[in-house]
Amino acid sequence: MARKATGGTGRTGGTGRTRGTGGAGSGGTGVRGARRPEVRLPPLEPYGGAGLEPDGDYDGLEFTEEDFVAQDGAGARFMDCALRGCALDETRLHHARVLDSVLTGIRGVGTDLAESTLRDVELVDARLGGVQLHGAVLERVVIRGGKIDYLNLRKARLKDVVFEDCVLVEPDFGGARLERVEFVDCALKGVDFNAAVLTDVDLRAAAQLEIARGVDRLAGAVISPGQLLDLAPVLAAELGIRVEG
Numbered sequence: 001m002a003r004k005a006t007g008g009t010g011r012t013g014g015t016g017r018t019r020g021t022g023g024a025g026s027g028g029t030g031v032r033g034a035r036r037p038e039v040r041l042p043p044l045e046p047y048g049g050a051g052l053e054p055d056g057d058y059d060g061l062e063f064t065e066e067d068f069v070a071q072d073g074a075g076a077r078f079m080d081c082a083l084r085g086c087a088l089d090e091t092r093l094h095h096a097r098v099l100d101s102v103l104t105g106i107r108g109v110g111t112d113l114a115e116s117t118l119r120d121v122e123l124v125d126a127r128l129g130g131v132q133l134h135g136a137v138l139e140r141v142v143i144r145g146g147k148i149d150y151l152n153l154r155k156a157r158l159k160d161v162v163f164e165d166c167v168l169v170e171p172d173f174g175g176a177r178l179e180r181v182e183f184v185d186c187a188l189k190g191v192d193f194n195a196a197v198l199t200d201v202d203l204r205a206a207a208q209l210e211i212a213r214g215v216d217r218l219a220g221a222v223i224s225p226g227q228l229l230d231l232a233p234v235l236a237a238e239l240g241i242r243v244e245g
Helices: 225-239
Strands: 057-059 061-064 077-079 082-084 097-104 107-109 117-129 137-149 157-164 167-169 177-184 187-192 197-202 208-213
Touching (some): 208 225
Parallel strands (some): 107 117, 137 157, 137 167, 187 208
16 A cells, blocks of 8 residues: 655645746737746655555655556556656556656656646656657646657647756647647657647747647747748648749
8 A cells, every 4th residue: 555644744825835927938928828836845755665556545755766667556646746766667657646746857668647637746857758648637737857759648638837948859749738838948859739729838938849740730829930930841831832942
């Protein structure tokens, strides 16, 4: 069984965090900036379990350098937790809930977080590949630093999400709904926005913006003049315009 933290939760204002308002993209353009989480963890108890359990309940725990490779934590709930340097290769976390938590330096290939919920979460310096987040719900999430290859967010719902100073290689937002999402100093390589719905999505501060599919879905997003020039060939091809010298 999962161990619970003892004593009080140490929360402030009921949730233990202060939410920021506005973001990098909110300055005078009519674009609503993302609300960032500021997670304040209570005193944590070191995790001493033997591994993840389906539908496990993990509250107020600190997981440090744990090896969860190929383990099954489907339906688990992580509340007021810190995961530091944990291995999540092929870890099954389908339908998991990660709430008011900080994940730092996690790594893994093929992590299954499909249809999971991440709310008031900071994900820092992750090294992930082929992570499955299709059908997931992300609300007040900051993904800062690190690199994520082949991130699958198809048909996911993202609200108040910030990607900051990270590298996303071929992220798939196909059919997803993005509202108040910011890309700040991050590289978007081969992004797929096919059938996505974008509302108040700020791409202006992205360090690199390379759209492979779905350039026609950029209504509801804001880009910079320089990005418009970079995207001109893709936009022209989408509209069937021939450009000849």
